[in-house]
Amino acid sequence: MYFKKELAEILFDALEGEIPVQDLERLIEKPKNSEHGDLAFPCFTLAKVKKKAPSQIAQELSGKIQSDTFIKVEVVGAYLNVFLNKKLVAEQVINEIIAQKGDYGSQKVGQGGIVTIDMSSPNIAKPFSMGHLRSTVIGNSISLIMEKCGYKPIKINHLGDWGTQFGKLIAAYKRWGDVEKVKQNPIKELLALYVKFHEEAEGNPVLEDEGRAWFKKLEEGDIEALSLWQWFRDESLKEFSRIYDLMNVTFDSYAGEAFYNDKMDRVVKILMEKQLLTESDQAQVVLLEEEQLPPCLIKKSDGATLYATRDLAAALYRKENYQFVQSLYVVGHEQSLHFKQLIAVLKKAGFDWAEEMVHIPFGMMLKDGKKMSTRKGKVVLLEEVLKESIAIARKNIEEKNPNLVNKDEVAKQVGVGAVIFHDLKNNRMNDIEFSLEEMLRFEGETGPYLQYTYARACSILRKGNWQVTLTEKYKASWEKEWKVVSMLMNFSNVVNRACENYDPSQVAKYIVDLAQAFNKYYAEVKVLEENEERYARLALVYSVTVVIKEGLRLLGMEAPEEM
């Protein structure tokens, strides 16, 4: 809210400095009910200091608020309800939006600081499931929001491209694989080989040894193993990038697990030098008793490293390579303990910057109330869901707007938008029960609803021949527009809060509220009616399009001008 500080200062003077301005500002709130004005100041806490009844204090203060911006003050019980000068404020807000366009709501708090974001991170040779969707979509939106707040995000796709599983995959391919089949449908074919390997291995333990042997060869740099691994990786990545393209997600780095292979000895050495390693059951661990955490496993009893070791190496590399001010990990809540341990180990090793690392957890995609398992093949594939969603969008266009020119493009934007928004609209931590029906709902609080609102607004602007002009003299009281205006005013606060809390749902909910307010407005007000307020109304409609479009962009969604 723009004017909190201003009101706080006036109250500060009125109270003759008895209470610090910051405290006053914190007490000021936005009333839920618009009848209670635009800002409210409850006087309960003052009652103790002043030793007077709260309502009496409110009464006394009300006389002392004189300002062009605060045009009316009402006392209701212990509350001081303050009303803004609608004309002054509305025109200020709208001119700001017209001048700044997409930059409206941008901030500088980040001061160009680099923030690495570990996100998406699918496993090579495995399908891109709905589970990976969350990390991708949440991470992408956080990167956009942080960028808007002045940070410089670096998106890192920490691919699962190393491990014993690749030995098994190579072994399976050598036995039953077919070049052409893999080329045609890489992930499906590789997954089939992987599944077959496990099935066969149950009755034939030789296979396990074969798999291990191939992974050993891979680690030792065997040409054949390495080239097969490279090939699987390339093919998988090709398939993943189809999905990323569809969702408009890009990465600054694809350095995955394999990348850190040669960087782990150093980590072990550092931990050894600092005497943090302890032997336990032939394995090397870092004890974290003082931190009240279970020990962190660094080396297996056979000397091999583990994912904690790899993540430590990655953390070091990222700090040295990027000099981040924050390092974010958008990874499921199941791994919360792992990240606590990771940060604790780094701190113990004397790396103070470990405090700049933040795990951003999120709830799981559930199927029938349970975690989805890749093993049973019952996993839901993201690409199929997206295709289905696009098809439904396409069908809707055919029904509702058959004359639309670029139907395929719009269907893509709407279909993908529905899936993205469904994931972002709620608190990250909530588990999501997978439901196609729910996800592909296009009415109510959904992505398509927001895009539709935007398209309608654009349509009005087209019909009204709206041209962007600055500092036009408006002729309007802004009474009916006020609710929308006050929401537009709040945009930067919302962005700010979303950034501080790494929470895209704040933005998502805000756009829904804005869209609802706007839909209500133009359902009862005829924007294009020829009278002296027409220009002001069009300016408002334009402002709404700017903010909705920018809000959607921050979620990673597109805003078609017609649909």
Added chain:
RNA sequence: GUCUCAGUAGCUCAGUAGGAUAGAGCAACAGUUUCCUAAACUGUGGGUCGGAGGUUCGAAUCCUCUCUGGGACGCCA
């Protein structure tokens, strides 16, 4: 067992660093297109905010305990 997340309308969820009568969407029912795209809008019904204590002028929100469900807890990531 320890740690952790969640529990608000039939369903899915909001509830802004405790505040004024607890809000949306979906579903149900009843309406709105000679009028800017009905993917919209209007109205109706629906709640012991899991439970019990406590702090406070004031608690869905903070503290303690408790119940229910999810998840994690050394050689997978």
